[in-house]
Amino acid sequence: MNGQAWLIYQPQEANLPFSPQQVEAVLACAVSLMRWIVGADLVPSRICMRHAAISALPVYRDLLGCEPEFSRDFNGIGLPASRLDTPLPARNPELCQLHETVARRQLWALNRTPKVTRRVAGLLERLLAEHLADRDQVASLLGLSPCTLQQRLAEEHTSFAALLDETRRQLAMKYIGEPNLSLSQIATMLHFSDGSAFYRAFRRWTGRVPGEYRRSLGGVEWDADRSGMRPRPT
Numbered sequence: 001m002n003g004q005a006w007l008i009y010q011p012q013e014a015n016l017p018f019s020p021q022q023v024e025a026v027l028a029c030a031v032s033l034m035r036w037i038v039g040a041d042l043v044p045s046r047i048c049m050r051h052a053a054i055s056a057l058p059v060y061r062d063l064l065g066c067e068p069e070f071s072r073d074f075n076g077i078g079l080p081a082s083r084l085d086t087p088l089p090a091r092n093p094e095l096c097q098l099h100e101t102v103a104r105r106q107l108w109a110l111n112r113t114p115k116v117t118r119r120v121a122g123l124l125e126r127l128l129a130e131h132l133a134d135r136d137q138v139a140s141l142l143g144l145s146p147c148t149l150q151q152r153l154a155e156e157h158t159s160f161a162a163l164l165d166e167t168r169r170q171l172a173m174k175y176i177g178e179p180n181l182s183l184s185q186i187a188t189m190l191h192f193s194d195g196s197a198f199y200r201a202f203r204r205w206t207g208r209v210p211g212e213y214r215r216s217l218g219g220v221e222w223d224a225d226r227s228g229m230r231p232r233p234t
Helices: 020-038 057-064 081-085 093-110 116-127 135-141 146-155 160-175 183-189 195-206 210-216
Strands: 004-009 046-048 075-080 222-225 228-231
Touching (some): 075 081, 116 160, 146 160, 160 183, 183 210, 195 210
Antiparallel strands (some): 004 075, 046 075
8 A cells, every 4th residue: 555564453352442552562562573573673654543642752753663643543554565575584484384374274263253243233232231332332342443344344234223223123022021121111221212212113123012012922911001011910
C-alpha cells in the first residue's frame, strides 16, 4: 500500500476489551522484535493506533522511532516495502522452512476461528442482560472499528441490526416460557422502548401477540393484569 508493508494488530478479545496500554505494549514489542531480526537501524515509516495518546509524544518517538498516528481505524506498523527484500543478517534456510511450516499451521487454525456473526451474537446475548448494546460498543469489544464490523458482517450476509433483532427474538422465546416473568418485564429486559414496541416485534417474529403465544404453550393457565400475563394460582 503506497510502497509500504503493514503489520496489523487486531486483538482477539473475550469478555473484556483490550486497554490502550496493552495495545501499545504489543506494538512496542513488535518493533523491538523486528529490530532484533533485521537490524537495530529499523525505523517504522508509520505507526497507527486506534486510541488517543496516553503518554507524551517524545516518549513514543524515543521508544518506537517515529511519532504514532492516533485515533486511526486500526492498530498497525508500517514499514518500507523494500525492507521485505533485504536478506536477514542471521538467515538460515532450514530454519526458514520450519517457520513456514508452523506459519501455515497457524493460518489454518485462524481460518477455523468462529465467524464474526457468531462472536457478535454471543456478545449481544451477554450485553442485553445488562443494557441495550450498540454497534460501536460491540465493535470495540471485538477490536474492530464500526465500519470494519459492518463490512465483515456484510461479507457473512448479515448486519448488526439483523443480529440484534434475532438475539432479542431468541431471548423473547426463552423468557415468555418463564411463568414468573410478566410481559412488561420481558419488554424491559429486552430493552424495548415500551410494551407496544415489544408487542409489534413479537407479532412480526411469530405472527401472534405475546399473550396468545404464551397461552398456547400449555401447562399453565394465565391471568391478565396491567403488567402483562401472570400465572393463575392453582
